[in-house]
Amino acid sequence: MDVKQLGWNAHFENHFEPCQAQDLVPARVVRAGGGFYTLLNADGEQTATLAGQLRHASSLDALPVVGDWVAIDSPLEEGIRIHAVLPRQTALKRAAAGGRKGLAEKPGVPQVLAANVDTAIIVSGLDNDYNPRRIERYLTLVHESGAAPIIVLNKADLCPEWKKLCAEVEAIAYGIPVLVTSAQRGEGLDELAPHLESGRTLVLIGSSGAGKSTLLNRLTRADHQRTSKVSTAVGKGVHTTTHRELFPLPGGALVIDTPGLRELHLWGESEAGLEITFPEIVAFAAQCRFSNCRHESEPDCGIRQALLEGTLDAARMESYLKQRAELASAVQRHELAAQVAQKRKRKTIPREEKRWRLEDEDEE
Numbered sequence: 001m002d003v004k005q006l007g008w009n010a011h012f013e014n015h016f017e018p019c020q021a022q023d024l025v026p027a028r029v030v031r032a033g034g035g036f037y038t039l040l041n042a043d044g045e046q047t048a049t050l051a052g053q054l055r056h057a058s059s060l061d062a063l064p065v066v067g068d069w070v071a072i073d074s075p076l077e078e079g080i081r082i083h084a085v086l087p088r089q090t091a092l093k094r095a096a097a098g099g100r101k102g103l104a105e106k107p108g109v110p111q112v113l114a115a116n117v118d119t120a121i122i123v124s125g126l127d128n129d130y131n132p133r134r135i136e137r138y139l140t141l142v143h144e145s146g147a148a149p150i151i152v153l154n155k156a157d158l159c160p161e162w163k164k165l166c167a168e169v170e171a172i173a174y175g176i177p178v179l180v181t182s183a184q185r186g187e188g189l190d191e192l193a194p195h196l197e198s199g200r201t202l203v204l205i206g207s208s209g210a211g212k213s214t215l216l217n218r219l220t221r222a223d224h225q226r227t228s229k230v231s232t233a234v235g236k237g238v239h240t241t242t243h244r245e246l247f248p249l250p251g252g253a254l255v256i257d258t259p260g261l262r263e264l265h266l267w268g269e270s271e272a273g274l275e276i277t278f279p280e281i282v283a284f285a286a287q288c289r290f291s292n293c294r295h296e297s298e299p300d301c302g303i304r305q306a307l308l309e310g311t312l313d314a315a316r317m318e319s320y321l322k323q324r325a326e327l328a329s330a331v332q333r334h335e336l337a338a339q340v341a342q343k344r345k346r347k348t349i350p351r352e353e354k355r356w357r358l359e360d361e362d363e364e
Contacts, residue, residue, distance in 0.1 A: 003028075003042055005252060007116060007201050012069050015086045019071035024083055029068045029115075030246040037064055037082060039072065040246075048072055048080035058085070060109045061093070066244040066256055067115035067201060088115045090146035092203065095265035095330050110267040110330075114203045114244060114256045117147045119195055123206035123215060124151065124169075126159035126180075132172055133319050136277055137264050138205060139176070140323055144266075144273030147203075150177045150195060154211040157182040172316065174279055183214040192219070198252025208260025216257045220247050266326045269334065274327060278320045284312055 006028045016026055027039035027046065039046045048070075050063070064070050064085050071084040093110040120142040124135055135151060142149040151169055156162040162180055170178050177195075181188035195202065196219070204212040246256045268274070275282045285293070287302030295303040306312035 001040065001042065001044070001248070005199055005248070006040060007118075007199055007254060008069070009199075011089055012086050016069075016071065019084055019086075022071075022083070024071040024073055026069055026086070027072050028246070029064050029066050029070060031243065032064060032066055033243055037070075039070065039080075039082075046072075046075075046080055048082050051081040051083045054083060054085070061112050065112045065115050066246050067117060067203070069116065090117050091115050092117060092120065092141060092145045092147065092205070093267045094141060094261070095267045095326075095333075109334075113205070113258060116201060117145065117203045117256065118200045119202045120145065120147045120149050121192075121202055121204050121215075122149055122151045123154055123204055123210045123212050125155045125207070125210040126153050126162050126165055127155050129155075129207050129210050130159075130165060132168060133315070134207070134264070135169060136172060136316075136319050137266065137323065139173075139277045140266060140268075140273045141205075141264065142273075143276040144268045150179065150192075152192075152215070153178065153180045154183055154215065156180050156188065157185055181215070183211045183218050186218055189215075189218055196249060196251050196253040199254075201246075201254045201256065203256040203258060205258055206260065208262065210260065212257060212260070216247065216255060219249055219255060221250055265330075266323055267330045268327045269331060271324065271327060274320070274323055277323075278316065280312065281317065281320050 003026060008026065008028075012026065019026075025041065025043075027041035027048075029037050030040045030045070031038035035049060037048045037050075039048055055063075062085060064082060068088065069086040070082045071086065072080050072082055074080075092113040092115075094113060096109070096111045120138075122135060122138040122142065124130055130153075139149055139151075151173055153162065153166055153169060159165065166178060166180050179188060179191045181191075183189070204216060206212055244256060244258045246254055248254050281303065284302040284306040285295070287305070288295070288298070289300035290298055293301055293303075295301050303312065303317070307314055307317060
């Protein structure tokens with residue numbers, strides 16, 4: 001398969017020049033797990049591991065993930081090694097999931113869900129999975145990544161009121177395409193066709209049981225991913241997809257399927273994605289008398305006036321405030337982690353210098 005069909009472009013070509021001088025070749029990560037990476041390039045599918053220098057020098061969020069372009073060497077007796085990860089054009093990141101520990105114990109490094117994605121398809125079921133507030137969180141995640149979002153409301157065959165729910169989502173989407181499908185029946189999928197251009201990469205994200213795997217099987221025209229029914233007792237899906245994987249589509253596009261996210265803790269080093277998700281709140285805030293208005297008791301507050309007049313949805317405002325607080329916490333954790341890493345580095349340097357002195361004395 002030609003690398004251009006895998007999403008190779010001028011951005012990666014430029015960044016690959018130093019690697020080319022080292023006789024390395026490019027490949028794209030299609031699966032990752034257990035310390036092994038399945039790659040795809042002009043030579044077909046290959047399995048690789050990380051070179052020692054890359055493994056020890058990289059932070060967790062800089063290690064290869066599905067969608068990454070990497071530089072590899074020629075096969076050796078011990079196998080293929082990944083020597084570098086090319087700079088990403090986009091990256092879907094969330095704060096690492098897990099128990100709710102104290103701030104100092106929380107990781108200050110994000111989890112990268114997928115890399116170099118052009119379009120993120122947010123899949124929401126029109127059954128018990130439907131939740132506009134969750135869709136807003138996914139929109140912030142995608143906007144922060146740099147990818148373009150599409151919202152797919154799936155399982156229309158199970159929802160007689162799908163038109164009403166579609167209108168609700170369109171009201172919070174602000175121009176983002178909202179498609180209604182029934183992946184099980186193969187209905188509404190033609191609307192995705194304009195977004196499936198050859199060489200473009202898409203990712204399916206959403207909750208367990210939203211129908212991502214069924215949608216993927218329809219798009220690839222094959223049963224790549226196992227599917228299961230949603231529990232009628234709790235209305236939640238089962239994790240039938242257990243890993244992330246990139247699949248080429250018949251028309252030339254590429255789709256990354258992902259496991260359903262039970263926890264979506266936002267990550268970001270700014271509020272850029274948040275502001276794109278909530279443009280009306282940004283507009284009302286611009287009408288406040290004070291630029292640092294907290295929208296609580298300050299006079300001439302544009303936000304409180306909009307809430308009072310009913311031109312701003314209170315549920316949207318509550319969602320915005322929760323996401324903003326979460327992003328602020330992520331920034332704080334990141335800064336704390338950086339301080340801890342710097343402190344450890346300062347402690348390590350004297351030990352290294354002592355070791356070097358001892359080695360020099362032994363040589364003398």
